[in-house]
Amino acid sequence: xxxxxxxxxxxxxxxxxxxxxxxxxxxxxxxxxxxxxxxxxxxxxxxxxxxxxxxxxxxxxxxxxxxxxxxxxxxxxxxxxxxxxxxxxxxxxxxxxxxxxxxxxxxxxxxxxxxxxxxxxxxxxxxxxxxxxxxxxxxxxxxxxxxxxxxxxxxxxxxxxxxxxxxxxxxxxxxxxxxxxxxxxxxxxxxxxxxxxxxxxxxxxxxxxxxxxxxxxxxxxxxxxxxxxxxxxxxxxxxxxxxxxxxxxxxxxxxxxxxxxxxxxxxxxxxxxxxxxxxxxxxxxxxxxxxxxxxxxxxxxxxxxxxxxxxxxxxxxxxxxxxxxxxxxxxxxxxxxxxxxxxxxxxxxxxxxxxxxxxxxxxxxxxxxxxxxxxxxxxxxxxxxxxxxxxxxxxxxxxxxxxxxxxxxxxxxxxxxxxxxxxxxxxxxxxxxxxxxxxxxxxxxxxxxxxxxxxxxxxxxxxxxxxxxxxxxxxxxxxxxxxxxxxxxxxxxxxxxx
Numbered sequence: 001x002x003x004x005x006x007x008x009x010x011x012x013x014x015x016x017x018x019x020x021x022x023x024x025x026x027x028x029x030x031x032x033x034x035x036x037x038x039x040x041x042x043x044x045x046x047x048x049x050x051x052x053x054x055x056x057x058x059x060x061x062x063x064x065x066x067x068x069x070x071x072x073x074x075x076x077x078x079x080x081x082x083x084x085x086x087x088x089x090x091x092x093x094x095x096x097x098x099x100x101x102x103x104x105x106x107x108x109x110x111x112x113x114x115x116x117x118x119x120x121x122x123x124x125x126x127x128x129x130x131x132x133x134x135x136x137x138x139x140x141x142x143x144x145x146x147x148x149x150x151x152x153x154x155x156x157x158x159x160x161x162x163x164x165x166x167x168x169x170x171x172x173x174x175x176x177x178x179x180x181x182x183x184x185x186x187x188x189x190x191x192x193x194x195x196x197x198x199x200x201x202x203x204x205x206x207x208x209x210x211x212x213x214x215x216x217x218x219x220x221x222x223x224x225x226x227x228x229x230x231x232x233x234x235x236x237x238x239x240x241x242x243x244x245x246x247x248x249x250x251x252x253x254x255x256x257x258x259x260x261x262x263x264x265x266x267x268x269x270x271x272x273x274x275x276x277x278x279x280x281x282x283x284x285x286x287x288x289x290x291x292x293x294x295x296x297x298x299x300x301x302x303x304x305x306x307x308x309x310x311x312x313x314x315x316x317x318x319x320x321x322x323x324x325x326x327x328x329x330x331x332x333x334x335x336x337x338x339x340x341x342x343x344x345x346x347x348x349x350x351x352x353x354x355x356x357x358x359x360x361x362x363x364x365x366x367x368x369x370x371x372x373x374x375x376x377x378x379x380x381x382x383x384x385x386x387x388x389x390x391x392x393x394x395x396x397x398x399x400x401x402x403x404x405x406x407x408x409x410x411x412x413x414x415x416x417x418x419x420x421x422x423x424x425x426x427x428x429x430x431x432x433x434x435x436x437x438x439x440x441x442x443x444x445x446x447x448x449x450x451x452x453x454x455x456x457x458x459x460x461x462x463x464x465x466x467x468x469x470x471x472x473x474x475x476x477x478x479x480x481x482x483x484x485x486x487x488x489x490x491x492x493x494x495x496x497x498x
Contacts, residue, residue: 143199178380204282
């Protein structure tokens with residue numbers, strides 16, 4: 001009889017053990033919504049947060065009446081997981097991720113899986129994959145896109161890392177993700193940091209898309225003097241055609257939204273944009289790997305310039321503007337040209353993004369499915385659009401496609417838009433309306449289609465002042481040095497590729 005209470009306690013403990021299919025650490029809005037999404041699809045989730053009061057609050061409010069269970073310690077959380085244990089983190093990138101990994105490692109067993117769903121740098125994910133492999137643990141770095149609504153009802157998921165983990169997380173991930181034409185917007189991306197790299201490039205393209213839309217808005221507002229309601233109607237109409245996308249849709253909604261006083265809210269918002277760094281990482285990666293992601297870089301710099309609000313206010317009072325700042329031609333034709341410029345530039349943005357993915361894949365030995373990546377972005381994520389279906393088609397037809405601009409569909413689309421695109425960029429420059437992303441896209445297009453660029457003069461200049469050598473057009477791969485002044489030596493510097 002004396003042992004009876006102990007048997008009862010052990011029985012209860014066993015009943016509570018191994019009930020959860022997956023654990024999720026981090027109960028900010030994204031984490032909560034992803035948990036509720038998993039619950040909706042029949043998965044039992046164990047919720048944990050470093051501040052344990054959040055666990056109780058979540059269970060008693062948003063998760064009330066669900067199968068979600070909570071834990072007040074990592075030990076309790078791990079004890080509630082079915083094997084192989086699957087622990088997903090949605091916490092701030094960097095030190096917080098490393099801290100949780102360090103705490104989890106002693107609690108897990110060989111074959112257990114740790115998933116980082118935050119916006120981690122891909123180099124960190126590569127390092128963590130290598131470190132955890134030595135401990136027998138599987139690691140997944142997964143891009144998660146779609147914001148709060150996407151997390152709740154269907155995000156785009158981009159998992160990469162240890163491929164052995166995929167069979168265990170695939171049923172969960174592909175049940176909760178968005179779907180496009182009844183196909184899941186989630187598939188295995190590739191090795192080590194590839195999942196987070198793909199998400200990084202996604203965010204870089206997102207920066208470009210947003211900046212291009214803002215430049216279209218700025219041209220209509222400044223050069224044409226259109227009201228937010230008028231612009232909302234234009235964007236809503238554009239969303240019915242080839243520009244059909246989430247960002248165009250929400251732009252139309254934002255422009256028509258009224259504050260409590262009946263005035264457009266967007267016009268009251270300070271024109272200084274923030275950023276979390278993923279666009280910058282994409283631009284830096286482009287520089288690191290010699291890939292001209294010029295439009296994405298200009299989009300990052302545009303945000304940096306916007307942040308100089310106080311300086312811009314002072315400069316606006318002393319720096320001279322063009323003599324004419326208003327458009328005086330055919331308004332409807334100019335609006336249509338803005339649409340064409342936006343569409344053509346969007347094609348260039350994606351072309352640059354996929355160029356970067358291809359370069360990274362070659363560098364790290366990743367076997368990326370570019371059509372599959374386009375499908376992952378087709379629904380759920382911020383850059384989702386009808387347009388992405390055409391990208392999938394392009395890579396399905398030619399897996400070795402080096403640049404989207406060379407695909408028949410996109411080549412023809414840019415051809416149709418080219419005259420309007422040039423007219424808009426030229427008019428923006430003439431009227432003093434900054435169009436850095438539209439202009440960068442056009443400049444890239446002109447550079448990419450040119451069989452001859454002035455880099456021959458750059459090579460001569462480098463050899464002249466630094467003996468850096470040059471190649472002759474007739475014999476590429478062989479480097480030469482010239483004593484340009486007659487007073488220099490014949491010793492040349494080491495050559496290298498950018």
